[in-house]
């Protein structure tokens with residue numbers, strides 16, 4: 095597909111991790127960009143990185159908290175009168191710990207950013223995409239979407255929503271020129287584990303982190319091919335296949351084991 099200067103790409107959570115890389119790659123493809131995040135200074139750094147890699151790139155930044163109605167409105171106002179070809183719904187964060195011990199406001203904020211903002215942005219941009227007969231939406235889910243996740247109960251549920259929502263939208267839009275893709279990364283070296291606000295470095299799942307570049311490239315290849323779901327990495331794909339065939343009780347116990355930290359004696363905490 096040829097890209098014109100009016101084919102905007104919007105990347106949420108562009109101030110860090112996957113989002114900053116998506117911004118770089120999409121600028122290299124010739125898209126003018128709208129980048130958004132809460133942290134103005136980190137967003138400026140991301141914009142300068144894009145411009146350093148792609149001199150002449152058009153980059154607008156929008157400081158907005160997507161957990162809030164006001165933040166969503168600020169971003170959507172900036173997108174008015176722009177032909178958005180690519181929406182990367184990437185902003186998000188996780189929580190970690192026993193559900194009852196994580197502050198309720200953090201879980202609510204997680205749902206607002208990881209779920210509600212994804213729905214609201216897709217809903218706002220789809221009508222214009224349909225009118226133009228083209229558009230691409232990439233929603234960042236996670237491998238955690240494939241099974242319930244004890245100690246990340248709300249995050250796992252949120253990403254399961256994103257996966258299910260994306261697959262449903264992909265089917266609704268089939269043949270319309272619009273594609274919807276769920277990118278499901280495994281644990282990856284970004285700002286994500288810091289944002290969990292808990293030390294997860296001893297858990298089997300977060301002990302080893304992948305590099306973000308190949309994840310973003312896999313997401314963009316899937317976007318180009320209009321694939322509804324992509325799980326980057328052989329090991330991650332194997333886990334999702336296991337998720338489909340293993341008895342659910344066993345799978346949840348195994349996931350709990352992999353997400354819980356070993357106690358001081360070196361045994362995995364069984365809770």
Ligand SMILES: NC(=O)c1ccc[n+]([C@@H]2O[C@H](COP(=O)([O-])OP(=O)(O)OC[C@H]3O[C@@H](n4cnc5c(N)ncnc54)[C@H](OP(=O)(O)O)[C@@H]3O)[C@@H](O)[C@H]2O)c1
Nearest residue numbers: 107109110111112131132133160186236281282284285286
């Ligand atoms: N890294 C992993 O292991 C992993 C695995 C699977 C899925 N994911 C998903 O990948 C996506 C990107 O995360 P990442 O790994 O790149 O982590 P990251 O480096 O922490 O980036 C998260 C981004 O989300 C933005 N964000 C968080 N809360 C926000 C809010 N209230 N309003 C607006 N923006 C907000 C952050 O920007 P500000 O701080 O500037 O607001 C930041 O740019 C997330 O959806 C995450 O769930 C990550």
